[in-house]
Structure formats: structure tokens, C-alpha cells
Amino acid sequence: MEQLHQEEVLIRACTRNNRLFGLMKEHGFGGKGRVNVAAFSRKIGIGQNVIGDLLNIKIIPMHSKNSRFGRSGEYIHAALKIAEYFNVEVEELFPIDMYLKVKCSKTERPATLEELPKLISLMESYCTEPLSGIPIPMKIMEGSHE
Amino acid sequence: MNKEEIMAGSELRLDISLHNKRLLDLILGSFPSVASFCQEKAFGHTELGLYINLKKSPIRKTTGKYRTMCQRLADIFFVDVDWLFPLELYSLEKTSLSIEMRAEHISFHKCTQIAVEPEQYEVYELNNLKEKIDFVLSTLTPREERIVRMYFGIGGEDYNKSFILIAPEFDVTSQRVRQIFVKAMRKLRHPSRAYKLKSFVE
Numbered sequence: 588m589e590q591l592h593q594e595e596v597l598i599r600a601c602t603r604n605n606r607l608f609g610l611m612k613e614h615g616f617g618g619k620g621r622v623n624v625a626a627f628s629r630k631i632g633i634g635q636n637v638i639g640d641l642l643n644i645k646i647i648p649m650h651s652k653n654s655r656f657g658r659s660g661e662y663i664h665a666a667l668k669i670a671e672y673f674n675v676e677v678e679e680l681f682p683i684d685m686y687l688k689v690k691c692s693k694t695e696r697p698a699t700l701e702e703l704p705k706l707i708s709l710m711e712s713y714c715t716e717p718l719s720g721i722p723i724p725m726k727i728m729e730g731s732h733e
Numbered sequence: 734m735n736k737e738e739i740m741a742g743s744e745l746r747l748d749i750s751l752h753n754k755r756l757l758d759l760i761l762g763s764f765p766s767v768a769s770f771c772q773e774k775a776f777g778h779t780e781l782g783l784y785i786n787l788k789k790s791p792i793r794k795t796t797g798k799y800r801t802m803c804q805r806l807a808d809i810f811f812v813d814v815d816w817l818f819p820l821e822l823y824s825l826e827k828t829s830l831s832i833e834m835r836a837e838h839i840s841f842h843k844c845t846q847i848a849v850e851p852e853q854y855e856v857y858e859l860n861n862l863k864e865k866i867d868f869v870l871s872t873l874t875p876r877e878e879r880i881v882r883m884y885f886g887i888g889g890e891d892y893n894k895s896f897i898l899i900a901p902e903f904d905v906t907s908q909r910v911r912q913i914f915v916k917a918m919r920k921l922r923h924p925s926r927a928y929k930l931k932s933f934v935e
Contacts, residue, residue, distance in 0.1 A: 595819050597754035605746035605833055609739035620831065675740055685744050697754055700821050707827065 594697035598706070602644050602692045606680055610673045611642075631672050637665040641681065644692045648681045743833035750829040753785050755817055759810045762868065765925060774809060776802065784818070787828040791818040862930075863888070869926050876903065877917035884914060 648666035670677035783789035807814035
């Protein structure tokens, strides 16, 4: 069995809506590095699962073609209510392009201890200047080829 | 940071975290979730989470020996505790980090395939799928498993056989083979088994 599990580490990456995350933190729903969806849900009266799905980019915040709850292309009720609570434009808080681009919000990759320091230092270096032009995941991929 | 700054900033946030893969694999290989494992084996969910997420050292500072819980975990899975909890892993300074990025930087299909070489990812997915199919089929009765494998030609069974060709091998009629096959498929569709394979379909 030990031969089957050569890699020691599992690197897990989750994408989140940074604006919603930041606003929730700013309004006191969360602490360092995390947000309290339960408290936010109780405050605005929307289900935790919908907020979680919007935060973690798991659903597109618009009604689909065959939706029974609204016309196609309109933002869903939860998205409108969240934007209204924070007093921001719903299009800015939930940019539809971003939701359409993110096909998979969570991914995993096994790694060995030997390659881990290199990967971590690469990721950390992008934290300091994350918007320097080239897509960050691409850079990390380049690094892993080295 | 005020509201205007937040709204003008990056749209996306990439949260990266490290986990003990061996421990996670062993748990999820035999139980549907970490929660059910904790329930069955009477472990504290929070404490186990700390070990999985590399937040707590498995070594007791005072004695320099492995903690009782870690030893118990290794015993449950019949593995060496040093192998299950590599000390280098638990001595890492940082086990999670966040990167802010712009939506326009999502330039390829699955934006979050970070640090993954595409071919490597596919191989990993395929190996993972094979392991999971084997595991799910092993939960059926031996006869059901063999019939499903023969019908679909999975692992070892060289070609897809019809019920008529399978029937003589079990000394039953083709109709009986069909009944066994249908029952096996019904079992496989049950959420307790289907959850393992669902991610590969989506």
C-alpha cells in the first residue's frame, strides 16, 4: 500500500469571489483569512448554501433559460439581495464573465516533499506581486517544469 | 480596506492549502467522508482536521513521541506511524496562502489547475478513476462484480460480452444474468457508491 501513496502532500486550490469575500470581512463577518457565512446568512436571510456557492464560484448568479424563478439573463434573487445589502452594483460584485470563465472552482494536485519547497516559494513570490501580467497559475506551471 | 478599494481590486481569490495526502487517501478509501470515519471510529472531527490540514504536530513536545491519536490512526490502517505522518510535512512554516488575481488572468479552460502539468493531471485523474471503479465494484457480491466487469469489459475482461455469452459461465440463463446485472447497477446508482464516481462524470 505504501508504494501506492508515494506523494505525501495534497495541494488544494479553491477560487473565491474576492470582492464578496472582502466586503463580508469588512462588515465584520469573519476574521483572519476566513469569513463567517453562517452569520452573514442569518443577517440577510438567505440560505448558507447559496451564499457559499456564490462565494466559491460554484453557480452562475443568473437565471438560466428554463428557470421558473426569473427571466433568462437576470441576476438571481440572492445575488441582488447581497449587492443591495452591501450597497454596490450587482454587476460589479458578481462579474458574470468571471463566473462563466471559472469552470472548476476547486482542484487538487498531489506533490512530494521534495518538490514542495520550490512550489511554495513560487506561490509566495506571486503573493507579493500578483498582478504582474502573466496569469499566476501559468507561472506556477512553468515553475513546476523546471 | 474600504468598500471602494475592495470593489476596485481583484475579482478572484485563489486559496491554496496543503493537506496530508496519505492520511486523507486512507480515510476516503474506506469511508464516504472524514465525518463518517470520525463517527465510526470515535475520533474528534476537529482534531483530525488539524492533522489532515497540517495544523498540529503529531509529536508530543514533552516526550518527543507520537501522540496517541496518531498512533491509533496508524494502527487502524495497518501502516507505520512515521510513514503516515512525515515529520518534514508537519514542520512547514506555512500550510496555506491566498493569491488575489484578476478575472482576465483566467486564460485556460480550468483556471484553477494550478501547478499542474496538463498531461500529469490527466494521468492522475485516470489512475484515480481506475482505483475508484475497482473500489466501488469490490463492494458488490463477487458474482455481480464479475458480471458487471464482463458486460462492460472492465479491467482484465478483454471484451464486452452479451448476457447470452455470460450465462454459461455462471450456469444460469441469460435472463437470470440480466436480473443480476440490473440489481448490480441499481446498487451502483445508490448515493453511497455513486458519490465516488460522480465527480468524473461532471
